[in-house]
């Protein structure tokens with residue numbers, strides 16, 4: 001099976017609002033799949049339904065052939081699907097190094113491990129791995145600072161590092177460059193294109209068309225809870241439907 | 254100094270020296286009698302354990318005195334039924350309070366934040382009224398559980414220990430706790446304190462401890478990072494309950510009686526105050542908090558109006574009268590009023606507790622002697638982490 005993530009017929013309503021209506025989406029192994037769409041289209045909601053933050057009203061989500069609906073978030077993480085959040089979700093009181101060591105420990109220790117007499121000082125392997133991941137994101141010089149004290153762009157990159165250090169099978173990125181300055185955005189694109197990340201299957205929600213077109217193998221367009229088109233960047237660029245629903249809008253901005 | 258403190262061995266050596274030399278340094282501050290020194294050690298253990306829950310995970314329990322009480326009752330029953338040796342008493346106190354903590358923790362941890370705190374408080378009140386009235390056959394209700402001459406003490410009888418007359422005394426394989434003017438009891442409690450501190454130090458600096466700190470920082474994130482946070486919280490809860498049980502067992506080992514008042518909500522509140530006053534989430538803060546509270550309790554609760562008049566006798570009479578009038582409500586029975594006032598001042602002006610105060614002072618001194626200012630700032634930041 002080449003479809004690593006299979007979303008079929010997913011519906012989600014909030015009160016009277018149809019946030020997602022009959023969403024079907026297949027993510028192929030190895031691809032970078034972008035999801036675009038105006039604000040409030042339901043993009044984040046869709047990711048939330050995949051990683052167990054929200055339960056869809058109906059429909060199914062399977063990952064590697066396994067049903068994900070009703071699974072606990074920590075089990076979904078260990079199944080290999082990892083999410084990077086839209087608003088940075090970090091450990092603000094802990095150091096950058098600790099922030100990256102924790103997901104690395106999750107990978108090694110599983111959902112629970114009681115090892116109170118093991119010393120962090122001797123966790124060389126985990127520390128080296130976290131350090132080199134921080135270095136990949138040029139964050140290593142701040143390794144001992146509190147994560148809450150760094151800039152917003154750095155926080156977002158830190159979160160990316162936290163996701164990456166787990167070597168997920170599928171990485172879900174929710175607007176990884178939102179709120180970043182141009183040069184920060186470009187650096188993030190470079191990172192996502194880098195050798196380490198290229199082979200990883202990724203779903204990227206993104207507003208910035210520059211980012212989308214420089215990264216995506218395929219694009220899906222979400223508008224008012226409906227997937228209105230899925231295709232290659234060329235196909236999407238030329239689709240009249242998409243132009244009307246989305247691209248046209250953003251041209252006027 | 255900082256680098257030295259990172260080293261477990263150096264830290265433990267220093268800590269042991271400070272604790273074991275307490276009879277020497279407590280002399281000038283008028284605290285050198287075993288009763289008080291034992292209290293420092295035992296409530297220090299209680300606070301260290303409480304800090305493993307509250308300081309590391311941020312879960313504020315208002316019911317930890319329950320485990321202290323359970324520990325005391327268990328120990329006294331062990332003295333009555335098994336042996337006057339304190340080792341089985343203390344081990345049983347730890348185990349039984351651990352079981353209580355497992356049950357209460359399992360139920361309370363279904364909620365977080367204020368609801369968790371309320372649940373623990375509710376359980377503690379239930380435990381208190383059970384001990385005070387309903388379970389009188391086990392707890393001897395209002396009077397409290399005491400030793401009697403008719404106690405079976407099966408193990409002691411097996412070992413052929415005979416009690417001549419009066420009540421038997423608690424002992425460690427024959428060494429009486431009240432021997433050497435009570436210093437035997439203190440040194441035993443001090444050794445247990447050192448061991449307790451060592452375990453706490455190891456937990457703080459382990460991957461397990463780091464994960465607990467991360468839960469305090471952002472529990473939601475921990476779940477999406479692949480951790481099942483419930484068992485982590487429950488483990489921390491049980492460990493801190495066992496520390497409380499250990500403290501309760503020690504209290505009973507030194508003075509073999511147990512009463513329901515040990516489980517009252519004020520006792521639960523006291524350990525919260527100790528931890529916050531000293532510096533919650535720091536290694537030694539809670540211990541300092543316990544020491545400071547027990548020390549001042551000892552001074553203030555012993556004072557009365559007559560002594561206040563004495564204290565202010567050097568003043569003109571009308572001033573003396575005013576000061577005595579103002580101070581009287583804060584001493585003796587009113588000591589809790591003083592405690593409340595101290596606590597408010599600390600929370601408002603020194604939210605990091607005594608530890609933060611010490612860091613500020615040492616930072617100030619270092620700047621005075623011309624230490625690099627930036628480095629001082631950086632270090633105090635690290636210290637808090």
Ligand SMILES: Nc1ncnc2c1ncn2[C@@H]1O[C@H](COP(=O)(O)OP(=O)(O)O)[C@@H](O)[C@H]1O
Nearest residue numbers: 014017019037038039040041042043044045046
């Ligand atoms: N937890 C929630 N409760 C209620 N409404 C929500 C919730 N999450 C999202 N919504 C609503 O669903 C719609 C889609 O939101 P979202 O998925 O965040 O959009 P996008 O990420 O595409 O900007 C919005 O109208 C939003 O207000």
Ligand SMILES: [Mg+2]
Nearest residue numbers: 043044045086
């Ligand atoms: Mg969104």
